[in-house]
Amino acid sequence: MSKGAQGRYHRQELLPDVGVEGQRRLGASHALILGCGALGCGVADQLTRAGVGRITLIDRDVVELTNLQRQVLFDEQDVAEGLPKAEAARRRLNEINAQVRVSAHVADFDASNAERLCGFTTDAGPDVLLDGTDNFAARLLLNDLAIKHAVPYLYAGVVGCRGMQMTVFPGGRPCLRCLVERPPAPGTLPTCDTAGVLGAVVAIVAGVQAAEALKLLLGREDLASRSLLEFDIWRNQRRRIEMSSAGDGCACCGRRQFDYLDGRLGETSxxxxxxxxxxxxxxxxxxxxxxxxxxxxxxxxxxxxxxxxxxxxxxxxxxxxxxxxxxxxxxxxxxxxxxxxxxxxxxxxxxxxxxxx
Ligand SMILES: [Zn+2]
CATH class of the missing domain: 3.30.310 (TATA-Binding Protein)
Structure with missing residues (x-):
């Protein structure tokens, strides 16, 4: 590149809260994404293009034809090859931005391997935990990790035409367990596989999640959203629910009891x-x-x-x-x-x- 040419991140560096120094900071940060479904693909795509230096992906599934409607990192070739989602995503992200170090774990995330797969057993643990999962057992496990290791956790979910996002801050309340003590009984909540999901709602929630992650990685916690964002894109409804600072009675953020991580609750056997x-x-x-x-x-x-x-x-x-x-x-x-x-x-x-x- 000739001297003075605009680099890959030029348009992002023009943003006052990023700049050249902020971009360098993003390049030195590490994001963990649990689940490479619709949300995981969307947020991984955003963070890779934004130049987050290191991304760890964890997913247990294989790419299927019905994923292509909304899971933006995959194509028909991945389906034909029967590639695991984490590996297909890693390859695609590497093509988008070879400067980013992407690690892929094809694994069933549970209490026995959560800390190791996330990198908390090394000195290169993640700076943010991003939720791309489809179940509350995994989310409550991520929530335990977030509180234990004082790393922000960005909860997100989509189903039908509705989406939600909320950030759990280290040391801040509430955490996810303040709101959801136990995973709901099987079959009580609609899932994307039973109720369907609109690709457009995924793009919005992944966008919100990626923006919140970038603020936190840039050290701008002051700009981060403190409420639960919920919307229905089909009915043009949106609301922000301010979270009270309750949490004294919470086993996780109140008493630092990590029942999902310690295997007392959650996906057991x-x-x-x-x-x-x-x-x-x-x-x-x-x-x-x-x-x-x-x-x-x-x-x-x-x-x-x-x-x-x-x-x-x-x-x-x-x-x-x-x-x-x-x-x-x-x-x-x-x-x-x-x-x-x-x-x-x-x-x-x-x-x-x-x-x-
Ligand atoms: Zn809590």
């Missing part, structure tokens, strides 16, 4: 069960499962029947190691058996997709 099935124990969810409501939600995707004790469903899903069909048996206490796979991470992934929680 997954074990092989029979020749071709995985059983997931109740995930520490609150209350019994409303099986009738869950069946109604699953019926557009296959067959679902309920008796006094359990729900049985056969759902058509994409080709892959399930051969196009997956069976779920859900008990009232939340215990779930996934038929048609022997891989625990695949079983957890399917539960998160169809049951949420």
């Amino acid at each position: 997954a074990r092989l069960c029979g020749r071709d099935a995985v059983q997931l124990a109740g995930m520490g969810a609150e209350g019994p499962v409303d099986l009738e409501a869950l069946a109604a939600r699953l019926r557009p995707h296959g067959e679902a029947t309920v008796n006094r004790f359990l729900l049985r469903a056969t759902l058509s899903c994409e080709a892959g190691d399930d051969g196009g069909e997956v069976g779920l048996t859900v008990f009232r206490d939340g215990r779930t058996i996934v038929r048609g796979t022997t891989r625990t991470e695949r079983a957890r992934s399917l539960c998160a997709k169809y049951l949420g929680g």
Whole structure:
């Protein structure tokens, strides 16, 4: 590049709160993104283009055709190759900006590996934790990590045409657990796989999340949003909910008790069960499962029947190691058996997709 030519980040450096010094600061920072679905792709794309020096990606899933409608880092070739999302995302990000060091972990994130995968066991831990997950067990685990290691956690979620974003600040309250004590019972919340999701709402929430992350990485916590942002892009509704500073009674940010990270709550056990099935124990969810409501939600995707004790469903899903069909048996206490796979991470992934929680 000739002397005086405009560099890659010129337009961003023109922003008064960035400048050349801010850009250097971004280049020395590290963002962790848990989940490479729609939100994870959107925020990883933004932060890579913005020149965040180091990005760590964690995801357990494989790219599927139905992802392409909203997961902006993937293409038809990734589907044809059956690439894991974390690896497909890493390759794409590397093509966008080779200056950024992107590490990809194809892994099922849980209490046993969370601190290691995030890099907290080294001296190069992340400066922000970004939420691209689809379930509250993983979010409450991220929340524990954030409070324990005093790193900001940017919660975000999308479903249907609605989106939400809130930042948990180190030492600040509330944290996510102040608002959500336990993951909701399986099947009580709609998921993107049962209720659908609009790509446009993902772009907005990922944009908000990326902007908040950049402010924090630039050391401008004073500019960061202190409220829960919620909107419905289809109904043109938006609201900001000011968060009170309650939290004295919170196990996590109040008493520094990290139940999800210590494995006392959350995704506990997954074990092989029979020749071709995985059983997931109740995930520490609150209350019994409303099986009738869950069946109604699953019926557009296959067959679902309920008796006094359990729900049985056969759902058509994409080709892959399930051969196009997956069976779920859900008990009232939340215990779930996934038929048609022997891989625990695949079983957890399917539960998160169809049951949420
Ligand atoms: Zn709290």
